[in-house]
Amino acid sequence: MDRWERMDEFMSRVEAALLVTFLGLMILVAFSQIVLRNLFFTGLDWGDSLLRNLVLWIGFIGATLATKDGKHINIDVVSRGLSPVGKNLVTGITHLFAFAVCCALTYATLKFIRNEMQMGQKTFLNIPVWIPELILPMTFSLMTFRFGLRFLKNLSKTGQRVFVEGRGKGS
Amino acid sequence: MTFILIFIALLVLFLGAPLFTVVSGVTLYLLFVADIDSSAMIIEMYRMATTPILVAIPLFTFAGYLLSESKAPKRLIGLTDALLGWLPGGLSVIALITCSAFTALTGATGLTIIALGGILLPALQQGRYPEKFSLGLVTNSGTLGVLFPPSLPIIIYAIVSKLQISQLFLAGLLPGMLMLALLLAFSVRMAMVNKIPRTKFNGLQVLKAIREAMWELPLPLVVLGGIYSGYFAVSEAAAITAVYVFLVEVIICRDIRWRDLPQVMRKSMVLVGGILIILGAALGFTNFLIDAEVPMKLFNFVKAYTDSPYLFLILLNLFLLVVGCLMDIFSALIVVVPLIGPVAQAYGINPVHLAVIFIANLQIGALTPPVGMSLFISSLRFERPMSKIISASLPFIAILLFVLAIITYVPWLSLALLK
Numbered sequence: 001m002d003r004w005e006r007m008d009e010f011m012s013r014v015e016a017a018l019l020v021t022f023l024g025l026m027i028l029v030a031f032s033q034i035v036l037r038n039l040f041f042t043g044l045d046w047g048d049s050l051l052r053n054l055v056l057w058i059g060f061i062g063a064t065l066a067t068k069d070g071k072h073i074n075i076d077v078v079s080r081g082l083s084p085v086g087k088n089l090v091t092g093i094t095h096l097f098a099f100a101v102c103c104a105l106t107y108a109t110l111k112f113i114r115n116e117m118q119m120g121q122k123t124f125l126n127i128p129v130w131i132p133e134l135i136l137p138m139t140f141s142l143m144t145f146r147f148g149l150r151f152l153k154n155l156s157k158t159g160q161r162v163f164v165e166g167r168g169k170g171s
Numbered sequence: 172m173t174f175i176l177i178f179i180a181l182l183v184l185f186l187g188a189p190l191f192t193v194v195s196g197v198t199l200y201l202l203f204v205a206d207i208d209s210s211a212m213i214i215e216m217y218r219m220a221t222t223p224i225l226v227a228i229p230l231f232t233f234a235g236y237l238l239s240e241s242k243a244p245k246r247l248i249g250l251t252d253a254l255l256g257w258l259p260g261g262l263s264v265i266a267l268i269t270c271s272a273f274t275a276l277t278g279a280t281g282l283t284i285i286a287l288g289g290i291l292l293p294a295l296q297q298g299r300y301p302e303k304f305s306l307g308l309v310t311n312s313g314t315l316g317v318l319f320p321p322s323l324p325i326i327i328y329a330i331v332s333k334l335q336i337s338q339l340f341l342a343g344l345l346p347g348m349l350m351l352a353l354l355l356a357f358s359v360r361m362a363m364v365n366k367i368p369r370t371k372f373n374g375l376q377v378l379k380a381i382r383e384a385m386w387e388l389p390l391p392l393v394v395l396g397g398i399y400s401g402y403f404a405v406s407e408a409a410a411i412t413a414v415y416v417f418l419v420e421v422i423i424c425r426d427i428r429w430r431d432l433p434q435v436m437r438k439s440m441v442l443v444g445g446i447l448i449i450l451g452a453a454l455g456f457t458n459f460l461i462d463a464e465v466p467m468k469l470f471n472f473v474k475a476y477t478d479s480p481y482l483f484l485i486l487l488n489l490f491l492l493v494v495g496c497l498m499d500i501f502s503a504l505i506v507v508v509p510l511i512g513p514v515a516q517a518y519g520i521n522p523v524h525l526a527v528i529f530i531a532n533l534q535i536g537a538l539t540p541p542v543g544m545s546l547f548i549s550s551l552r553f554e555r556p557m558s559k560i561i562s563a564s565l566p567f568i569a570i571l572l573f574v575l576a577i578i579t580y581v582p583w584l585s586l587a588l589l590k
Contacts, residue, residue, distance in 0.1 A: 016433065016437045023229065024436075026230070027230065027410065027414060030230065030407070030409075030410035031411070033407075033410075034407050034411065052221040052223060055221065055225050056217070056220045056221055058440055058443065060220070060444065060447075062440040063447065063448040065440075065444065066441045066442075067189075071441055071445060072189035072445055072448075073191075073449060073499055074189050074190055075184060075185055075190065075497055076187035079186065090187060093183065094186050094187050094188035094189075097188050097192060101196040101199070104196075104209065107209070108209035109210075111208065111210040112210040112217070136217065
């Protein structure tokens with residue numbers, strides 16, 4: 001379990017580094033496009049499609065980090081008023097659900113990539129379109145892993161809590 | 172079977188599962204039943220994520236986070252204080268104006284309450300404003316200003332409903348100003364009744380404050396001038412805003428150290444990721460609903476009860492207030508707009524007018540007890556019990572609801588500037 005968590009931590013560092021790089025690149029490219037267009041009446045012809053792909057990468061890496069930080073947008077009306085054990089239980093259910101959905105989504109993205117490889121379209125700088133799209137299966141599998149890990153961690157924590165409380169009542 | 176699944180989806184939704192997993196799960200199930208390959212959903216998601224206009228979202232969000240982490244809020248307050256502090260209720264006037272400018276830039280993410288509220292609340296209390304009034308004011312500031320450009324909710328509404336962003340930016344102006352004006356009047360009256368001491372106008376002070384905030388002052392011009400003159404596309408204005416704010420806060424004023432920059436970037440992009448993934452997941456879902464003619468069925472269902480667009484608008488307002496207090500503004504827009512939009516259009520409501528109604532509703536919804544988002548943020552930030560925050564917000568909610576009624580039944584207010 002510890003090893004998995006260290007791996008999770010390591011991955012999140014890599015993601016944060018990528019996020020910073022991509023956002024920096026995005027600001028740079030978007031701004032140079034404006035400068036080029038207005039001062040030199042030209043532009044990078046691959047710039048706009050690079051920008052679109054950067055949004056894709058930033059968005060999905062941001063979403064996996066949101067999974068790590070527990071910052072996904074949700075409606076938490078119920079869990080606010082619950083006891084700690086009830087909260088753990090609810091978290092367990094939602095993480096298991098999220099895990100299952102992300103599994104299915106990972107599978108769907110893999111099929112999507114396979115189709116795109118067969119179509120063989122190209123994007124900026126003549127790169128096959130499926131290469132930037134690889135971010136989809138990568139991030140969804142990572143989210144699956146994270147929801148799974150959180151579920152297991154929560155399970156062991158709930159187990160301990162129930163055990164401790166049970167003993168407390170017994171004595 | 173379907174009913175059991177709807178029940179499960181609603182259950183996990185209200186238990187707090189990430190919204191994108193609920194929407195994706197339902198979509199995948201619908202695709203499975205209709206015998207369509209699940210990669211169809213990913214195609215939609217990809218198409219959404221690579222829409223050209225979407226470039227504006229990370230750029231504006233980054234600029235907003237940079238501003239909120241810098242000392243810009245303090246300078247902004249200092250400047251308005253020097254300019255307007257001599258008015259009766261000066262400090263509350265300052266609070267309302269700076270907060271709405273700030274929320275327009277940072278997009279109703281609760282950042283205003285955290286970044287500005289922390290400075291304003293102590294200042295208000297020092298200025299002998301009643302605590303209840305002060306709390307209500309800063310809580311209300313969390314979403315006041317979402318009708319002003321370049322607010323993120325407007326951009327997202329335009330993307331979801333395929334309207335022109337620049338038109339929506341114009342449409343929100345007058346209704347937003349009306350809200351601000353009435354709240355200002357309320358605050359000034361409040362100050363006069365309570366005999367809040369005033370400060371004297373001091374020319375030197377003004378000059379000093381202007382010099383301090385000199386770099387932030389051109390910002391609205393950059394954002395608004397560029398967009399309204401039509402010289403820049405919205406995504407270009409976003410790029411310029413991001414570069415400008417970066418230059419000012421990191422290089423000129425050095426409020427944010429270089430080594431803190433990655434953290435600000437990460438924080439802002441986690442929010443962007445959270446929004447984009449719902450946007451992507453919901454697109455597949457709403458396309459499916461539209462193919463299944465759900466909006467039409469919804470229309471027929473509502474039509475059976477009322478033919479009157481006026482009654483429909485009342486129902487819509489009530490519905491949206493509930494939605495706004497359950498969900499945050501972004502997910503509410505993404506999920507509800509594609510469903511209600513066609514219904515409203517069938518009632519003959521102008522889509523731009525509808526956009527303003529929607530956003531105004533969700534703005535108030537975030538303040539509505541018992542579960543509005545701003546209430547929680549405020550309660551956490553200022554360490555006051557929820558009950559206190561709620562009762563403090565009530566007068567503000569009443570005023571906003573009054574404006575909402577005007578916005579809803581006077582379409583002119585939203586459409587006048589479009590001509």
